[in-house]
Amino acid sequence: MPRVAIASASSSQFTKESGKSIFELACEPSIKVLLESGIGKQVDAVLVSTCATDQYSSTIVSEMLGIKPKVSHRVDNLCNSGTNAIASAYSLIASGLCESALVVGVEKATSAGNRLVWDLTRGSFNFPVHWASMFARAHMRRYGTTEEQMAQVSVKNHKNAAKNPNALFRKPVSLHDVMNSKKIADPIKLLDCSAPCDGASAVLLFSEKKAKKTEEPVWINGIGQQTNGASFASAGDLTELDTARKAAKEAYSMAGIKPSQVDIAELHDAFTILEIIAYEDVGFAPRGKGGRFVDQDEIAINTRGGILGCGHPVGATGVAQVTEVALQLQGRAGKRQVGGCRTGIVHNLAAAGSSATVMVLGV
Amino acid sequence: MESEFTQHLKQGEFRIPVCTKCGKKAWPPSSTCSECYSRTALKKVSNRGVLVEFATSHLRGHEGVFGIVQMDGFRLVGSFESADLSEGMDVRMIECGMKDGTPYYLFAPEK
Numbered sequence: 143m144p145r146v147a148i149a150s151a152s153s154s155q156f157t158k159e160s161g162k163s164i165f166e167l168a169c170e171p172s173i174k175v176l177l178e179s180g181i182g183k184q185v186d187a188v189l190v191s192t193c194a195t196d197q198y199s200s201t202i203v204s205e206m207l208g209i210k211p212k213v214s215h216r217v218d219n220l221c222n223s224g225t226n227a228i229a230s231a232y233s234l235i236a237s238g239l240c241e242s243a244l245v246v247g248v249e250k251a252t253s254a255g256n257r258l259v260w261d262l263t264r265g266s267f268n269f270p271v272h273w274a275s276m277f278a279r280a281h282m283r284r285y286g287t288t289e290e291q292m293a294q295v296s297v298k299n300h301k302n303a304a305k306n307p308n309a310l311f312r313k314p315v316s317l318h319d320v321m322n323s324k325k326i327a328d329p330i331k332l333l334d335c336s337a338p339c340d341g342a343s344a345v346l347l348f349s350e351k352k353a354k355k356t357e358e359p360v361w362i363n364g365i366g367q368q369t370n371g372a373s374f375a376s377a378g379d380l381t382e383l384d385t386a387r388k389a390a391k392e393a394y395s396m397a398g399i400k401p402s403q404v405d406i407a408e409l410h411d412a413f414t415i416l417e418i419i420a421y422e423d424v425g426f427a428p429r430g431k432g433g434r435f436v437d438q439d440e441i442a443i444n445t446r447g448g449i450l451g452c453g454h455p456v457g458a459t460g461v462a463q464v465t466e467v468a469l470q471l472q473g474r475a476g477k478r479q480v481g482g483c484r485t486g487i488v489h490n491l492a493a494a495g496s497s498a499t500v501m502v503l504g505v
Numbered sequence: 506m507e508s509e510f511t512q513h514l515k516q517g518e519f520r521i522p523v524c525t526k527c528g529k530k531a532w533p534p535s536s537t538c539s540e541c542y543s544r545t546a547l548k549k550v551s552n553r554g555v556l557v558e559f560a561t562s563h564l565r566g567h568e569g570v571f572g573i574v575q576m577d578g579f580r581l582v583g584s585f586e587s588a589d590l591s592e593g594m595d596v597r598m599i600e601c602g603m604k605d606g607t608p609y610y611l612f613a614p615e616k
């Protein structure tokens with residue numbers, strides 16, 4: 143199959159309230175990648191990833207950017223929208239339908255994507271923090287994972303976010319801060335949770351032919367995706383995510399690599415417990431040992447500050463994760479640059495892990 | 506449009522769609538069976554279940570004890586009046602309904 147590369151990637155400043163429309167937000171990082179890559183307006187596809195239901199959004203963004211694409215549509219798969227849009231753009235290029243594709247993820251803090259109201263199985267406890275607390279309780283009970291280990295994830299990611307000029311939270315937090323932050327849903331505290339925000343990220347994908355003429359192509363070497371249902375009732379074992387495990391296995395197999403070859407990863411840390419479960423699901427730590435893996439420094443994890451530090455503009459998150467790994471692999475991550483990374487992965491989830499995407503990127 | 510499930514729930518009745526052909530429970534509620542694609546019809550089902558996990562919510566406006574309950578062939582998130590619970594315990598739905606457009610399923614431990 144022909145290869146597909148990321149030619150350019152960029153994120154906007156994530157904020158509590160930007161005062162901008164999703165269209166204005168979407169244009170910011172898009173203009174950056176269009177100019178930086180030198181492609182200008184000759185883009186074959188424009189995909190907008192968002193949970194905002196504004197009509198015709200990708201086509202409006204195209205018009206605002208002066209692009210007349212062959213393909214234009216919006217992608218929504220809740221928090222897992224961004225990597226889904228990239229997978230679709232990948233397919234458009236790999237199939238030969240397009241030579242280039244702009245994927246822009248964008249969201250407002252007020253997005254409808256923050257809560258899945260369709261799911262009547264959640265009763266009156268239907269916020270994401272409620273299912274997250276069930277995962278945390280289950281992992282603690284079965285494997286002895288502690289609240290301190292979860293808190294360490296938050297400390298690490300906030301520390302990373304302090305080096306990221308686009309992050310929503312740029313102040314480091316201590317273990318004491320996290321442990322003593324307001325209880326939200328036992329054992330989850332305020333600083334174990336990510337926050338909705340305004341933000342946008344964009345990536346520009348090129349066909350192999352086009353990418354070879356660019357300086358720093360980042361190749362999409364593997365994609366794995368799995369959807370098991372939309373409701374929380376469809377979740378099986380609460381200590382692991384079957385969707386993420388399957389997605390990771392497929393992505394590694396497509397890329398022909400093992401988890402031990404990964405240098406850098408963006409893991410979906412909407413809650414601290416999710417990063418711990420992710421360590422296990424993507425094969426970095428054995429089952430049940432995720433809590434003890436937080437301390438490691440072999441693999442650089444959530445260097446942009448993750449969702450905890452950057453904020454969670456749901457439709458933009460997956461694109462922001464891919465953007466970070468691409469910038470790191472290109473050696474363009476500024477103050478937070480990790481030395482010598484060649485292979486990275488992105489792990490992106492939606493709604494209690496009911497769907498998942500894992501991507502392998504490489505240079 | 507309001508579903509039949511919600512209409513009954515408003516009256517405090519817990520009836521869920523069950524496939525008229527293969528008997529599978531359609532949960533979350535659906536008019537079509539996801540197994541054989543036949544129509545479903547509302548049916549009264551057992552109100553007994555087993556508590557899988559529980560926690561206490563301090564989220565403003567959503568305070569209270571809640572937990573995942575494994576019913577006969579489906580799962581839901583129930584509310585509890587006290588945290589004097591343990592995982593694996595037998596529980597029973599004692600009340601249900603709609604409040605501010607959101608369903609609630611109130612459970613209590615089996616005596």
Ligand SMILES: [Zn+2]
Binds near residue numbers: 524527538
């Ligand atoms: Zn059936």
